[in-house]
Amino acid sequence: MxxxxxxxxxxxxxxxxxxxxxxxxxxxxxxxxxxxxxxxxxLIMCQVESEEGVKHAEDIATVDGVDCIQMGPLDLSASMGYLWDPANKKVRKMMEAAEKAALGSDPKEGGAYLAGFAMPHDGPRDLGTRGYHMVSGAVDVGLFRGAAVEDVKRFKMSLMDGLDDEQEDEKDADEKYWSE
Structure with a gap:
């Protein structure tokens, strides 16, 4: 280093x-x-994913060199005791506080932009109307994981289909043998 x-x-x-x-x-x-x-x-992006981060979101957004505040709704919900529940009313209230704090720093005057992830309960248009400058619809690792899991499922199903075909062939051979 x-x-x-x-x-x-x-x-x-x-x-x-x-x-x-x-x-x-x-x-x-x-x-x-x-x-x-x-x-x-x-591109320097600081993630706000805890109550402590929310308390300091405006300060973080005005640090010289910080380009963007990235909201992390899943980690924020987990840090608040609502694991996998970013739609929880208390989590949403905390998100709003962080958004307002980050948006209070004008990017044109050296403040940071606001970025976040679209969620099933909080779509890209919702984020846009609240002032988000950048919205991610998916995460590359999640997309890759989903594709890999789907590929494994297809592979396993093809093996199962193959087993069914082999069993049918064996049955046909047995029936033919005994019927002759």
Whole structure:
């Protein structure tokens, strides 16, 4: 790990891994200027997923360099004791407080944008009308997991279908044998 060479207000701009020559972000080492300009290309998103995060959402949104506040409704519901219940009235109230706090920081004046996940109880239009700047409809890992699970189901079903066909063939052979 190496401390960033770029300084902001006398403070370090953070820590960056030193494997920059082998990562996708640097074009696998092809972008020779990566270390001197990567900060300009990063999208810094801070997730608000706890009551403590909600209490500080406005402060987080105004931190220099933070581009976006990402709401995490499932983790927020879990942290509040409502595991897998982001539609719970208390969770929704907490989400509203965080949204208002984040939206209180104007992105045009250095504040952060607001991002979130569409949920069955809280669709993309709902989020848009509440001021969200970015809405995710699905998560790539969830999509990949769903596709993999479906593929395994199809594979297992094809094996079961194959077993049924083999059993029918055996039955036909047995019947033919005994009927001759």
């Amino acid at each position: 190496a401390t960033s060479q770029n300084q902001k207000n006398g403070q370090s701009a953070g820590v960056r891994g030193s494997a920059h020559t082998v990562v996708r972000a640097s074009g696998y080492g092809i972008d020779e200027g990566y270390l001197s300009n990567y900060e300009n290309q990063l």
